[in-house]
Amino acid sequence: MAEITAAAVKELREKSGAGMMDCKKALTETNGDMEAAVDWLRTKGLATAAKKSSRTAAEGLVGVSVSVEGTKGAAVEVNSETDFVAKNDQFQDFVRTVTQLALTAGDDVAALAGAGYPGGGTVAEKLTSNIATIGENQTLRRAKVVEVSKGTVVPYVHNAAVPGLGKIGVLVALEGDAPVAEMETVGKQIAMHIAAAFPQALTEDGLDPVVIERERAIAAEKAAESGKPAEIVEKMVQGAVAKFRKENALLSQVFVIDNKTPIAQVVANAAKAAGGSITLKDYVRFQLGEGIEKETSDFAAEVAAAVKG
Structure with missing residues (x-):
């Protein structure tokens, strides 16, 4: 079991907007995997998605x-x-x-x-x-x-x-x-x-198929927990995926200036x-730096490790 640090909980909270205890539980359930923890929170309805304006450190x-x-x-x-x-x-x-x-x-x-x-x-x-x-x-x-x-x-x-x-x-x-x-x-x-x-x-067809399938899996798990009949669950999944495609393709996004007109x-x-x-x-x-994870370190822990070594 990976150690769940306060820094990891803080990072997940910033990425997902979920509560601190929920973030800690998500990291525990996913053995410290940050991306899997975000998905876990989303399946539980505790986070909509990783924040688009993600904190990039490079x-x-x-x-x-x-x-x-x-x-x-x-x-x-x-x-x-x-x-x-x-x-x-x-x-x-x-x-x-x-x-x-x-x-x-x-x-x-x-x-x-x-x-x-x-x-x-x-x-x-x-x-x-x-x-x-x-x-x-x-x-x-x-x-x-x-x-x-x-x-x-x-x-x-x-x-x-x-x-x-x-x-x-x-x-x-x-x-x-x-x-x-x-x-x-x-x-x-x-x-x-x-x-x-x-x-x-640019267009919905241009979205990464891997990303679409990830959204489909999250939506399916979330919909399955509703307890509704299979045909209703499938419609919920299709609706969730369609919404994701529309919101992430430039031409179908709603113009931020008037919040109503598609681009x-x-x-x-x-x-x-x-x-x-x-x-x-x-x-x-x-x-700048999107997709790059900056290494973080606990200076006190490094010193302690050096002393022990």
């Missing part, structure tokens, strides 16, 4: 950039060990430059790392030099490029540290023949929605008002 910066033509955009994430480095001018200049390079080099991280860096050497070599001079480990984690043949790519950084750099970067790719100014207006609104609403895919309709309304075509072709949402 530091660094996300950069976004758009080509001069406005039809191609790139987003890049570079991690550092501390937030202090993210405020360093040298680090910021590196992230800004690499984001610009991604517009040409593309979003394959290996190819981007091998791209030539202004002033000589490669991106990877410049990163190694930065690590040596700044004195802290840094990592080029990921990049994503979106492009339209006609239209515009709209960039947005939520709470930007400096222009184009921050902890949440968004790109919205709008294709069509509507006036660019009109597309930029609706694109900025949609980008702000994406930053807040955390969609997992697909927002785009259609903008196209009609602009007198031209507008299609939401793609998007990018990079949140």
Whole structure:
């Protein structure tokens, strides 16, 4: 049986919003497995889901950039060990430059790392030099490029540290023949929605099948506890999965600005008002450190262990 620490209970409480004792019980039931504990709480109706704005501990910066033509955009994430480095001018200049390079080099991280860096050497070599001079480990984690043949790519950084750099970067790719100014207006609104609403895919069909099956399993266990007939339980499961798909696909999400209009309709309304075509072709949402678990340690326990050793 894994030891259930206060830190683990606190982390689960922050992720799920459930009560402290419920979190402790969930961790006990799942032998300390954090993700399984979240699912356990959800099957008991004690948590709706892991919070979308999950506490991510990795530091660094996300950069976004758009080509001069406005039809191609790139987003890049570079991690550092501390937030202090993210405020360093040298680090910021590196992230800004690499984001610009991604517009040409593309979003394959290996190819981007091998791209030539202004002033000589490669991106990877410049990163190694930065690590040596700044004195802290840094990592080029990921990049994503979106492009339209006609239209515009709209960039947005939520709470930007400096222009184009921050902890949440968004790109919205709008294709069509509507006036660019009109597309930029609706694109900025949609980008702000994406930053807040955390969609997992552009369309419902684009959602990860593994995630869908996980939701189905949770819904099935929860519905089974209702004691209702099998056919009713199946309808409850189908309804729960349909709701999840709708709430996590960008085009079917409800616009956060008015809390009633689906994003697909927002785009259609903008196209009609602009007198031209507008299609939401793609998007990018990079949140600094998402999916990275930062190692935590109990200093007192480390000292005690060292003394015993």
